Amino acid sequence: MIYRQLGQTGLNVSLLSFGSHTDPGYKRKAAQGNVLTEEGQAKRDRLLARALDLGVNMVDTYENEGQWEPVARVVKAKRDKTLVSLCRQFPMFVGENIDRAAKLFGHVDMYRVYFGEGAGFDAKQLADWDVLRRAKEAGKVRAIGISTHDERLMTAALRDLEGLDYVMFPYNFIHARADYAEFLPQAAAKGVGLIAIKPLAAGSIVKLDPRARQTSRPERDFVQLYQAKYRPLLPGVVEEITKSLQRLPDETLCQAALRFVYSRKFMTAAMPGMFEDFTLDENYAGMTRQLELSADERAALDAAAILARSTQRDWLPSHYRWLDKWQG
Amino acid sequence: MAAWAQEADTAKFRAAGVCSRCHVAQVLEWTTSKHPNVNVACRDCHGASEGHVANERNQVKPDRLPHGAAIAGLCASCHTAGCPKTKEAAKCESCHHPHALIHPAPGKLTQMTFQDDDRVRKYDGHMRSGEASAAKSDWKGALAEFEAALALLPSNRKAAARREMAWRRANPDIPGFRRLSEKFDPGTGLPLDVSVADLGLRMALVPAADLDMGSERWRGSRPVHTVRVDAFYLARLELTQLQWTAIDGENPSAKKDPALPVHGVSWDDARRWIAKLNDKIAGGGFRLPTEAEWEAAAVRGGAGASARNTWHRENSAAPAKGAFREIDAYSPHPPGRLASDALGLFDMLGNVWEWCSSASRPYPYDAPDGREDATGDELRVLRGGGYADSLADLDPRFRHADRKDRRQIWYGIRVARSVPRP
Numbered sequence: 001m002i003y004r005q006l007g008q009t010g011l012n013v014s015l016l017s018f019g020s021h022t023d024p025g026y027k028r029k030a031a032q033g034n035v036l037t038e039e040g041q042a043k044r045d046r047l048l049a050r051a052l053d054l055g056v057n058m059v060d061t062y063e064n065e066g067q068w069e070p071v072a073r074v075v076k077a078k079r080d081k082t083l084v085s086l087c088r089q090f091p092m093f094v095g096e097n098i099d100r101a102a103k104l105f106g107h108v109d110m111y112r113v114y115f116g117e118g119a120g121f122d123a124k125q126l127a128d129w130d131v132l133r134r135a136k137e138a139g140k141v142r143a144i145g146i147s148t149h150d151e152r153l154m155t156a157a158l159r160d161l162e163g164l165d166y167v168m169f170p171y172n173f174i175h176a177r178a179d180y181a182e183f184l185p186q187a188a189a190k191g192v193g194l195i196a197i198k199p200l201a202a203g204s205i206v207k208l209d210p211r212a213r214q215t216s217r218p219e220r221d222f223v224q225l226y227q228a229k230y231r232p233l234l235p236g237v238v239e240e241i242t243k244s245l246q247r248l249p250d251e252t253l254c255q256a257a258l259r260f261v262y263s264r265k266f267m268t269a270a271m272p273g274m275f276e277d278f279t280l281d282e283n284y285a286g287m288t289r290q291l292e293l294s295a296d297e298r299a300a301l302d303a304a305a306i307l308a309r310s311t312q313r314d315w316l317p318s319h320y321r322w323l324d325k326w327q328g
Numbered sequence: 329m330a331a332w333a334q335e336a337d338t339a340k341f342r343a344a345g346v347c348s349r350c351h352v353a354q355v356l357e358w359t360t361s362k363h364p365n366v367n368v369a370c371r372d373c374h375g376a377s378e379g380h381v382a383n384e385r386n387q388v389k390p391d392r393l394p395h396g397a398a399i400a401g402l403c404a405s406c407h408t409a410g411c412p413k414t415k416e417a418a419k420c421e422s423c424h425h426p427h428a429l430i431h432p433a434p435g436k437l438t439q440m441t442f443q444d445d446d447r448v449r450k451y452d453g454h455m456r457s458g459e460a461s462a463a464k465s466d467w468k469g470a471l472a473e474f475e476a477a478l479a480l481l482p483s484n485r486k487a488a489a490r491r492e493m494a495w496r497r498a499n500p501d502i503p504g505f506r507r508l509s510e511k512f513d514p515g516t517g518l519p520l521d522v523s524v525a526d527l528g529l530r531m532a533l534v535p536a537a538d539l540d541m542g543s544e545r546w547r548g549s550r551p552v553h554t555v556r557v558d559a560f561y562l563a564r565l566e567l568t569q570l571q572w573t574a575i576d577g578e579n580p581s582a583k584k585d586p587a588l589p590v591h592g593v594s595w596d597d598a599r600r601w602i603a604k605l606n607d608k609i610a611g612g613g614f615r616l617p618t619e620a621e622w623e624a625a626a627v628r629g630g631a632g633a634s635a636r637n638t639w640h641r642e643n644s645a646a647p648a649k650g651a652f653r654e655i656d657a658y659s660p661h662p663p664g665r666l667a668s669d670a671l672g673l674f675d676m677l678g679n680v681w682e683w684c685s686s687a688s689r690p691y692p693y694d695a696p697d698g699r700e701d702a703t704g705d706e707l708r709v710l711r712g713g714g715y716a717d718s719l720a721d722l723d724p725r726f727r728h729a730d731r732k733d734r735r736q737i738w739y740g741i742r743v744a745r746s747v748p749r750p
Contacts, residue, residue: 093658099718123592130736131716136730137548162707162730174384241352272630 001055002287004268007193009143009165010082011109015262016283017058018051020071021273034088035064040275047181047280054080055286060085060108060168060271063097064145085110087147094131096160098140108141112168117150121160133163135189147197149323154183160192166193171267173203173260173301174308175323188266196261199270200254201308202320208241208304209253216307236305244300253277253304255286256297263291330726334642340364345538346381346554347371357427366406366448367486373402382553382692392423399426406448444737449484451480451487456489467498493517495750502748503611503732505531516559518596518747521672524609526573531561531745532672539624542691543725553692557624561745562617565589565663565674575604587662589680589740594709597733598683605743616685617744618700618729620693626676626712626724660738676734677722680740681710688729707731 005010010192022033026040035262036044048059048071059082061071068086074081084105088094094113101108113128115121121129135141145166146157154167169180187194200206217298245253261270293301316323340359341348347370348355358364371377375391378612380386394402402697404410453628458473470477474491481487496517500507504548505522513533523530536559542552570586573579580592593601598616606612615627663675687699687706699706713722715738 075702093716095716123735126734127737130730130738134717134721137546137728138726139547 001284002059002262003057004106004195006110006143006195008191008269009193011143012057012194013083013193014055015035015269016056016196016258016287017060017085017271018048018056019059019268019271020048020059021275023273023275030064033064035067040085041067041070044275045070045074046273047277050277051274051280052078052249056284057081058083058085058269058271060087060110063067063089063101064090067102068104075105077214077256079106080114083109085112087112087114088128091319092126095135098132098133098135100165102140105192108135110143110145110166111135111141112145112147113151114168114193115146115148115153115157117148117153119152120156121153126160138161143193145193145195153182155186156182158186158192164190164192166195167205168197170198170323171196171261171270172199172205173206173257174305184266193268194266197269198272198320198323199258199261200272201316201323203273204255204308204316204320205257205304206252208244208307214235225321237303240303241300241307243294244303248294248300251286251297252282253300255282256293257303257304258283258286259289259291259293259297260301262287263293343367344370348634353418354427357425361427364447365409365452366481367484369404369485372483372485376556378555378694379402382551382694384714394540396421397563403482408447409589447480451477451484453479455487455490458494462490462494465497467494470494471498479712487595489515492750499750504613505611513559516747517581518559522561524605524614527574527605527609529567529571529743530564531743532558532564533747534621534625534628534671535559537624537628539620539627541623541693541725543723546722546726548727549691549725551691555620555624555693559747560617560621561747562621562625562671562673562698562745564668565742566680567741567743568663576601580735583659585662586625589660589663589675591680591740592736592737593683593739595683595730597735599702601741602743610680611748613746613748615744615746616683616741618695619684619686619711620695620744621631621744622682622684622711623724626669627670629671629676660715660740675712677713677724678717679712679715680738681714681728681736682712682742684711685708688727705732710739 002015005011006013006016022036023040023044026037026043028037036065052060052075053234059071059075061068061084071084075084076135084101084102086097086108088097094111098108098111101111103143111132113125113132115125132141132144136144143165145168146153146161146164147168148154148157149170151169154169157164157167157317171194241253245251248256258270259274261267270284272279332658341355343364344355351370355370358370363369365578373392373394377390379388380390387436392398394531397418398420399419404417409415411420411423414423454473454477455681456472458477461467461469461473471491471494475488478484478487478491493514493516495510500512500519502519502522504525505519506525507519507531508521508523509519511521511534515535518533520533521530522533531535534557537553537557541555543549566589568579568586569579569584569588569590573589575585579590580597581588581590582592588624602614602616605614660679663679666674668674669676685700685702686693686709687701687704688709689697689699689706693699698704708731710728710730711724712725713724730739
């Protein structure tokens with residue numbers, strides 16, 4: 001495992017980090033949002049334990065109807081080697097949430113507030129941030145950050161949020177949006193840690209891989225983009241992806257996509273959501289080779305990006321189509 | 329330990345202040361001399377040495393470490409005629425121990441006296457007469473005696489302090505203040521309980537003290553160090569919306585209620601409001617407290633013993649699992665509802681955060697280093713915690729800071745006023 005320092009915090013984060021999202025196959029409705037079913041929870045706990053064994057040291061999770069408890073149980077044995085990253089997912093008072101987390105986890109390593117979209121922060125958001133800063137000053141949290149999907153807010157955070165340690169934002173080879181031309185240089189100048197969320201575009205990048213049927217979940221068809229609807233439109237592109245990947249027999253498109261993030265030295269970590277053993281294995285294996293992308297990998301990714309963009313938003317699941325706002 | 333050392337007056341020992349914590353032997357020696365009686369203390373020869381005091385690792389030397397002729401020069405600032413016995417004025421340290429002033433010869437371990445020093449004898453007489461007049465509340469008589477003593481030893485801090493006290497008692501009215509009682513601080517002669525004319529703003533005197541500032545508990549409050557805080561007045565309550573609007577028509581508070589503390593106030597807003605107050609109230613001198621003053625008041629008053637309980641506990645109960653409560657579920661309460669602390673101050677902990685004048689810089693606190701300069705873009709310190717902070721975090725030593733123009737919903741103010749000098 002490779003570890004990088006999170007901004008100026010002194011925390012070393014594994015390049016592959018663990019996003020504990022709610023898998024659609026194992027979700028049930030909660031008062032707010034969805035939570036995992038009991039079966040899903042047990043499955044994720046096993047996967048998290050495996051990830052920790054592989055050297056993954058950062059797990060990101062949010063509280064919803066007591067779903068922190070299983071995470072706390074899994075990380076307990078390795079608490080001193082694990083960074084727990086928590087967030088405020090729903091409108092709630094950050095101070096209470098942190099105090100509750102501190103009791104459960106012993107301490108909170110990272111805490112972020114999710115801000116949706118906008119050009120700047122309103123009074124309530126600034127109040128949330130103020131509470132977060134004080135929690136850090138009081139030693140309850142070691143690093144504080146935000147997650148957002150809006151570059152305007154990312155840039156505003158660098159300007160307006162005192163003590164910002166890190167930003168989590170959508171970053172993958174398709175949605176790099178000219179590499180966030182305004183945000184990234186400023187973040188680097190301030191020494192802010194950067195964590196890529198959606199590095200595999202909510203799992204949709206697997207759909208761009210013509211060999212996905214063999215390497216991914218066999219029971220589902222992930223190769224819809226190669227069906228009749230798009231193939232005639234972009235024969236050259238599909239051919240290019242196929243050829244490029246043929247020259248990479250040991251690598252999937254998802255691995256190349258993750259290595260796109262890994263190879264960017266300014267990125268602290270990539271945090272794909274993981275729910276299946278094979279995704280963890282694939283994501284981990286992508287780090288075991290040279291981080292710099294080869295010409296074939298770059299060619300495959302370039303072609304895949306063209307294909308994804310040409311389909312408008314069809315390649316993304318309906319609830320993740322906001323990602324396409326990031327196309328450069 | 330020598331018998332004379334064992335008999336050292338503990339009150340004198342205390343008078344050496346912070347120096348006695350490390351330099352025990354030197355202070356013991358000093359207590360056996362006559363210097364404590366005439367208020368010649370460590371800092372008179374070694375300077376205030378604040379850097380030395382603040383540096384626990386002893387990497388900073390005292391302001392002055394006189395040797396040889398420099399010692400004689402210091403002696404000569406009072407003993408202008410030189411040694412009463414030998415008339416020697418250049419090598420005092422060759423006979424006299426620099427702290428104990430004893431004869432160094434074996435078998436002659438006797439204490440030197442100032443009996444031959446006519447000036448010191450006269451000084452003692454004026455000081456005694458001054459205290460006698462003060463005991464009879466003859467403030468004008470006391471003032472004359474202390475002034476006479478000060479004229480004899482112009483650099484004597486004790487005489488200067490007593491003169492100031494007598495002057496204040498002889499002239500008890502402070503412009504802009506209305507006395508609410510006839511209780512006065514015996515050390516400074518200042519009225520203890522006052523209010524700002526026409527504004528209903530009650531203020532309490534916070535006496536001068538050496539403050540052990542900071543705490544090892546909080547990362548931003550380290551290291552603990554000693555700071556001298558002069559006497560000042562501090563409002564008993566956080567400023568209410570009623571008081572705010574009496575001076576400035578616009579109420580910035582999110583939750584409008586004249587009885588509630590004004591909140592949503594930036595440091596710049598607070599300074600503007602105080603400038604208007606100074607224009608309106610005779611004598612002026614109103615300001616935000618420095619963070620050292622704020623902490624001195626909170627610590628001295630024992631802030632929190634009552635305020636930490638009752639109201640805050642009621643509002644800090646954790647919601648049931650999965651029940652998400654938003655920031656709006658919290659709000660400030662009318663100041664003064666809970667019990668006051670020992671200085672008569674209310675809500676020093678909790679309710680609204682209180683702006684201080686100080687820029688947020690690392691400790692040790694050193695006022696002359698520019699942190700009290702109002703210009704510049706540095707973050708400004710806030711103290712005391714707010715209504716939405718958890719109970720365990722309310723601590724008078726905890727420091728928070730924010731931009732000068734930031735108006736967080738829980739930022740309010742508590743007004744301070746400098747003590748007018750004679």
